[in-house]
Amino acid sequence: MPYLVNKLNFSSPRWSVLSRVLAATLGGYILATASSFFISQLLMTSVGKYQAIHIGLMLTFIVYACVAMWVFSVKTATKAWLGLLKLSISFVVATWLLMQFNGVAS
Amino acid sequence: MKDNFRQSMKWFHTWVGLVVGWILFFMFLTGSLGYFYQEITRWMEPERPFVVQQISTEELLDTAQIYLEKHAEGADGWDIMLPNIRDQNLRVGWRHPAEPGKKRGKYKIKVLDVNTGDKVERRATGGGRLLYRMHYRLHYLSTNISYWIVGFCSMLMLLAVITGVVIHKKIFTDFFTFRAKKGLPGWLDIHNVLSVIALPFHFMITYSGLLFFLFTYMVLSTNLQTNEDEYREMRKEIYPRTVHLDKTNQAAKMLDISFLYQQAKTTWQASELSYVEMFAANDVNAHALFVRHETDITYNPDDEITVNAVTGEIILSKHKQYTVAAMIHNGFFSLHEGQFSGPVARWVYFFTGLIGSAMIASGLILWTTKRKPKQMKKTNGPDFGYRLVEQLNIGTIVGLPIAIAMYFYANRLLPLDMANRINWEANVMFISWAILLIYPMFRPAAKAWYEQLQLATLVYIGLPLVNALTTDKHLFNSLNKQDWNLAGFDLTLLLVGGCFAFAAYKFKTLQISKRANNDREIEKQTNRPVQVANESLLPLQQVNKEKC
Numbered sequence: 001m002p003y004l005v006n007k008l009n010f011s012s013p014r015w016s017v018l019s020r021v022l023a024a025t026l027g028g029y030i031l032a033t034a035s036s037f038f039i040s041q042l043l044m045t046s047v048g049k050y051q052a053i054h055i056g057l058m059l060t061f062i063v064y065a066c067v068a069m070w071v072f073s074v075k076t077a078t079k080a081w082l083g084l085l086k087l088s089i090s091f092v093v094a095t096w097l098l099m100q101f102n103g104v105a106s
Numbered sequence: 107m108k109d110n111f112r113q114s115m116k117w118f119h120t121w122v123g124l125v126v127g128w129i130l131f132f133m134f135l136t137g138s139l140g141y142f143y144q145e146i147t148r149w150m151e152p153e154r155p156f157v158v159q160q161i162s163t164e165e166l167l168d169t170a171q172i173y174l175e176k177h178a179e180g181a182d183g184w185d186i187m188l189p190n191i192r193d194q195n196l197r198v199g200w201r202h203p204a205e206p207g208k209k210r211g212k213y214k215i216k217v218l219d220v221n222t223g224d225k226v227e228r229r230a231t232g233g234g235r236l237l238y239r240m241h242y243r244l245h246y247l248s249t250n251i252s253y254w255i256v257g258f259c260s261m262l263m264l265l266a267v268i269t270g271v272v273i274h275k276k277i278f279t280d281f282f283t284f285r286a287k288k289g290l291p292g293w294l295d296i297h298n299v300l301s302v303i304a305l306p307f308h309f310m311i312t313y314s315g316l317l318f319f320l321f322t323y324m325v326l327s328t329n330l331q332t333n334e335d336e337y338r339e340m341r342k343e344i345y346p347r348t349v350h351l352d353k354t355n356q357a358a359k360m361l362d363i364s365f366l367y368q369q370a371k372t373t374w375q376a377s378e379l380s381y382v383e384m385f386a387a388n389d390v391n392a393h394a395l396f397v398r399h400e401t402d403i404t405y406n407p408d409d410e411i412t413v414n415a416v417t418g419e420i421i422l423s424k425h426k427q428y429t430v431a432a433m434i435h436n437g438f439f440s441l442h443e444g445q446f447s448g449p450v451a452r453w454v455y456f457f458t459g460l461i462g463s464a465m466i467a468s469g470l471i472l473w474t475t476k477r478k479p480k481q482m483k484k485t486n487g488p489d490f491g492y493r494l495v496e497q498l499n500i501g502t503i504v505g506l507p508i509a510i511a512m513y514f515y516a517n518r519l520l521p522l523d524m525a526n527r528i529n530w531e532a533n534v535m536f537i538s539w540a541i542l543l544i545y546p547m548f549r550p551a552a553k554a555w556y557e558q559l560q561l562a563t564l565v566y567i568g569l570p571l572v573n574a575l576t577t578d579k580h581l582f583n584s585l586n587k588q589d590w591n592l593a594g595f596d597l598t599l600l601l602v603g604g605c606f607a608f609a610a611y612k613f614k615t616l617q618i619s620k621r622a623n624n625d626r627e628i629e630k631q632t633n634r635p636v637q638v639a640n641e642s643l644l645p646l647q648q649v650n651k652e653k654c
Binding site: 074 | 107111114115117118261264265268269272313316317320321324326327328330331332339340343344429430431432434435
């Protein structure tokens, strides 16, 4: 086991890059999806359900891009993962609150 | 990642650009050709006649109707595509009724000779359509896998564009100043200029490209927010369609389409009739939709008019309703495809597409030139990664244009009665590309660049000649008949060949001047005249041995 740990060399920056790549692609996708829920709930009462969902979807690529850039700009990969988690949860909670407020089940 | 935001983004820009740069180059180049896909198809079907005489739209419609009555029996609908500036032949199409178990029937399209009223026997070819479809269908892979690969690459492109703006300090000054710097511009300068000059286009084309498959990519979000019915409703709202009456299977005599056209013209301005769609032909529900050449980015209800084909009355159809979001969405599609553009705008689109391709190419080259000095000093020769990037660069940046030319050669040279001819045209293209990707492995980089540039010159200059030897649609005839689409294609090939010749010449002279500089340096250091050739022109293995 120690041999394997040495061999894999977990302190190497390569692991940090791999972790960030995963955070940006998978984490970014989930966060972008979560953001689309939030945006659609935010707009639902003013522009109607379908248009609200549509706008949320169209903005996902921009959110995704910003997330990916942010993941590669923070100091450590762990910080990036934690940030993604926090933001995703915030979006989901905010969406849930808005849903209560809007009174429409989506 | 790095010490500050800009440094991190610089690192990020380098790697997102590199990872799929070659696929992006392929997408940009074949996509740019898409702006001329009709013109390319016309060139690839040389059996079509030259069209010079002016025939009235009414006469053309009569010719088309006579042909369709005879040959499109049982078809649900007809299409009549009128000659226009992009395709000067009269074309008709119809869809056969769906076979059991299939959603839609087969679609047939014929080019008509307006003099005889009969179809033109054309060779089997993928034409410009197959070529431009490659930029999102990637040809060999299944639809779904292609869309996801294309989406992934587009997302990285979007990131490259945004990070490129972030790391570029003087974006506005660069945009508005022309730097006539003395000496040669470096690859970084070239990359910057190509990026900044068409920045809005690069962003628009990438973002709109992603929007095309919005519902494929964001499937998780739509699935969680809508059920099946709601999803269908939502899509209807985003891509509204006019509902047309179906067949009743009660036969009825239709009026002449040319007469219907005259009826339509009484209330409608048909500046340039683009096509006619006949629904439920020879049925009591028969009605014709006249559509003129679109000139707007957003939907214009005045672009079309429907006429009852039995009574000749104008049908007031409900206009398609767009929400604001749908208008933006479809507006991006319009901008991406450029269907609304006239000839000049079409050329601008084409050139901006090429600027995009060149931007990607220069970025890829920049990656190697930056690392070259360090890599060349390594005792074991350059790293595998460096060599790989260099080879992929040579094989793609010069190799892909050659492969595209081979697609055109295949169109002219493959036997006309060959089985699967359409597939083989594309196979020839991809086999050529594969060979040109492998070739640089066995040559020193500088030689591979030079030789492939020479080859590109040869194939592009040779293509109009082969065209002249195999068909009567050559430059001499097309210029004589003033068929500018055909002539334009051949002239463009010659121009591209000329550009490659210039690039090859420039490459050679730069190599020589670099070698002279190197020799001078060595002479200065050793105080001895040097006769050895430049290292970069020797095979790498040899260089390595000498260094060892």
